[in-house]
Amino acid sequence: MGLTNETIKERLVAKFGEQVSHFEEPYGLLTFEVPKELNLKVMQFLFDDAELQFRFLTDLTAVHYPDQKGRELAVVYHLHNLVDNVRLRFKVPTAIEEPDIFTATQLYSAANWMERETYDFFGINFVGHPNLKRILNVDEMEYFPMRKEFPLEDQTRIDKDDAMFGRTALEGPSRREAPQT
């Protein structure tokens, strides 16, 4: 008798009530949402609980949803219970103007580099992180490249035809638009 998604959900709802929400099970992976004030409390509960014991942080990243006002950025945690071999995922939404999330480094040492990477690409400010600086990109980079307002292409190039490379000038009509007749 292993740990089921139903049990995990019941335990979470019993402990945190309405504050954990949006339960889904895409492809059997339990997914839910946690408000950002509670992310450490939920993680600590999942870690400490004798039945749940999610003691392994598989992945930590973020997603940018530019259309969802007030909750543009979502930090995603993937946890793994190594005893029962059960995984779960939860998202912590935050506004892009104030991307402060409590760090998980005190609980999971693996979060150290993953949070640095998430900071590097999405600009999430992990409060309490011991060494929050860029890990993959050059230190001089002035933006967070995975946020959707930044085009993928290198903006410093001038030798390529911008219209052919999805990098149309911000002012003036693009060359790809059909001429007005």
Add this chain to the structure above:
Amino acid sequence: MARPVRFNIHPIQADIKDNISMVNAPEGHTGEGFFATQLSSVVGLARKNSLWPLPFATSCCGIEFMSVMASHYDLARFGAERLAFSPRQCDLLMVMGTIAKKMGPILKQVYLQMAEPRWVMAVGACASSGGIFDTYSVLQGIDQVVPVDVYVPGCPPRPEAIIDGFIRIQELVGNESVRRRNSDEYKALLHGYGIQ
């Protein structure tokens, strides 16, 4: 029937008569016991036929370069037998592969460690222009960091193309004036890259 065992005890001797290509002597005046020519052509001749390449291989172009070095294409035929992995001993920096922006300062450091005269060859689309990696993390051509003498196109280039690029480098080396590295243009070029 048992297969006869063969020993290579009577190897066929290679026919080397009229079969070895030699470098021609430069133009000059010959006479009884003397030969006079320009210093630059002698120096160029010596340099171009004993280039020491430094392979800076970061991706698939480096794999092509391996076959260029191996027996099939044999870059050693052009006097580049000795690949050195210390930039201080090398004449030719061969940059093969994608250079990420984070790699840029390292590439420049390697270039700075090479002694003059030094040449640079950008092999492949990525080293020449960033190639398909038109993205925030990739250097859009190594000529943003170091001056480049020869660009080899291709993704990756065939070994023949790399050899062709090498021959172009040899032409540049052979025809270079001995004073070029002291010229104001060259200093201005290096200054443009922030190298004094």
